Amino acid sequence: MAMPMAVAKRCMNPACGAPATGAGGDWRKGWPLRSGAFALLCDKCGLAYEQFVFCDIFHLKESGWRDCSFCGKRLHCGCVASKNSYDLLDSGGVQCVTCMKNSAAQSASGQVVPKLFPCQNNLRIFGKSDEVLSGRKFEQSPSLVLDSRNDDLAIVNKSNHPFLVKSIEAGQSSSILRQKEIENGSRQIKWEQPPLSIGDMGKPFLTRSQSALESPQCTRRDDNKDPTTDSTTSESISEACLSMSLGIANNGNRMEATSTVERPILSPTTVIAEGRELTTALSPFQHAQRARHFLTRPPRVGEGAVFDPTRDMFPHLRVARPPAEGRGRNQLLPRYWPRITDQELQQISGDSNSTIVPLFEKVLSASDAGRIGRLVLPKACAEAYFPPISQPEGRPLTIQDARGKEWHFQFRFWPNNNSRMYVLEGVTPCIQSLQLQAGDTVTFSRIEPGGKLVMGFRKATNTDSQISAIANGSLLSETLFSTANDNLGVVSGYPGFLQSIKGAADLHPSSLYDHHMNSADGDVSWLKADKFGSRPDEGSLQFLQKRSRNIGSKSRRFLMDAEDAMELKLTWEEAQELLRPAPTAKPTIVMIEDYEFEEYDEPPVFAKRSIFTIRATGEQDQWIQCDDCSKWRRLPLTVIIASKWTCTDNSWDPKSCSCSAPEELTPKELQSVLQQYEEMRRRKGSYYGLKLNVAEMDASNLDALATAAVFGDVGNQGTASVATTTKHPRHRPGCTCIVCIQPPSGKGPKHNPSCTCNVCMTVRRRFKTLMMRKKQRQSEREEAEASKKMAWMNRDEPEGSNLSRSPQTLDTTRDSSDVAMFDKTADMNKGHIDLNFHPAVRDDHQGQHGTQQPRPVSMVGLMEVASRPLDNYMKQNGLTSLAGEQGGGSSSTATVPPAPVESEERASNELRVASVEREREPDAMAVDEAGDNQQDKSGDDVAAT
DNA sequence: TTTTTGCATGTATCA
């Protein structure tokens, strides 16, 4: 039987390239590798390359391994078909099924198993080419080849790279020389032999049996699930780890490592390979090895020695410093330290005899979890814990998930700036199966014995998002603090919490708590921050800001996933209410799609909650509540209160500078203001959740609503007299306003043509607007031309003739609908919107510009559409008379926005505007009326719906 | 036309 496998045509050593003349020709006899391939040895250069060959070309008799290396049992040939009957040993020889089983049993019992060659407990394979490899002839040690060029020992595979030296330490341990570890003198790796001279030092070392996972046979082997014989590459890594002698076993690090994980292990036989737990399960040798895996974090500056949040706050959460093995950096970034929970331990270690060695973890980025199916691996982690790869194509890698399902990935790298970027390809099925998304965490561990790679996962949680959002500078609510402070018990069992902090790019919990724990009095009062009242002091804010700057781009990107953003809606809004432009900040006007936005270079400041009201006269007031007496005091509009405020701080009103002073607002007025404020807040929420409302509304009115939304009026629909912010703050990640939610041009998910989401509606509306503008411009041009023509033709005509009137004057002769349309498009053409457009102040604005200036479109009708629920609410609560009270009330009384029933509102609006309207041109009034009527009609449609 | 693939680039972080 001939297996159609690739046959080497020539020596793959670029320095050699000797052609292969056939079976056994110029090539030395090969030896089978675990993968089922043959390693060939070039007679010319003396290097060996792993190649696939026809099994009947290199027959068993020639390769000399047909007998079991342990018991001498006659085996089948090395063809794939008979592969199940033996186990290929990487270093040569084969192992029969019986020995495989025995080996497994011995391994499980903790006995040292002479895994490869029974005759030799110590295979010394270092040295020059003239050294005899102990216990084995050169040809019988397939992984070992002498580099004849430099007379050094070189071990190569098909990629023409020197690779591992496998040392059998006490019959069990092997070691993998890793280039970077050799370079790292601090590792104190104690090798058994003088420094190894390596051929082709410029190339990375490769572990043994690299071919094992590169061939299809490997997959089949994995399916056998024999933990003993299934010596995956990771096994070699683990074995290599065990071969390191460490000089730190009994020093302070050991103690610190012990303190890192305190809780007893879950199962007597399930060992998380860290800390003192190892003492009961591992041999002293192993213990010494493992201890170094969990070196204590370097002490932080100012970090309290007694407060270890990992230990005190999250006893169920194990923050394991990963094994300091591998070829990569000996110190992985803390954000990759695996945080493994008891639950995950249990989940992973289905085999009670297994030892879990957490390796690293990674928070999935958007691209990781995306459809592209590539998971970017931290370089250091990939180099440390995954099999070494020398070619960009990498190698297949089988990783088992916590459910026991095996996933086959391609582990590879891309050259990147003289470095490498490691990726796992083909992760989409796994990601989807586990329902992972950006922000979730994937953990990689290794099961000992067996060295099998396993991956766990941890879903992101609300808290993750919240913390991340805080770190992102986008959220500062009491939620986090109350969670952290008040629900320690919950947090302690909350695996995602710590992870989330980690996910926020090293916002380590110790840091989080260091802040207050290190304060002089250990005051944690700010953790109990009242939603609107007290809040983190300036230092706290600085702390958060400082932390937020540490957020990596990856965190920024995935943290505000759509769902999370929606979940954060309320707290985001709450935070919004506390945001004010910095007093000294001057906005930069930016144009986004022809609309004007204010951008602030300086971050907004957190202010004490205040309520803005507007009087019938149009004057605005700011009301703030005393932290002592809870009375509401009036403040000047521009004042920003950024800290605790009491009546005694009221330097603007001497009459109210004491808590004993009576409240300016009557209880009824106060109630009305607060009710409307709350209602406005709720409806503002509906702005953020516009999609829901849109879905419920009649399509014919969506356009109007979308228009209102994009004009910034939906959120301010109830702000006729109550407003919370004076400006739309700078857009931030997570902002769900109509502008921010739109994907970049051409990006984002495809929407159905009938989709009624606000994005699609906005796009349609904008298209509509565009067409309207185009039409309008054309119309204007035609009119202008006609006008000029007529003017020229009638230039002798007396003034006052209709034909000589300006286009604007001509407008007044149109029918009302045309006028309204013109008015609207004129405003759209203006392109400047005020996010805080206020009907009551519109007139002033217009007054400044004069009647010749285009006026903001009347949004009364649109607001009416959107404010219908409030109307109902007002009606139900008997607040319809409020408008009347406003009109007749004292000037000092807060004027509650007229939110009466429809007719009342219209009347109120007309009343309120009327005084100014009279000063305007009659035709302009007609325009507004027409527009209002038109919008009223659409509002009626909504009501009918 | 869509998906895959390989590389380039921008940004955040680290030393």
Place this chain on the structure above:
DNA sequence: GATACATGCAAAAAG
């Protein structure tokens, strides 16, 4: 300044 990494982008491949 160097490095790591998330993601954009264009070419290639596949459907």
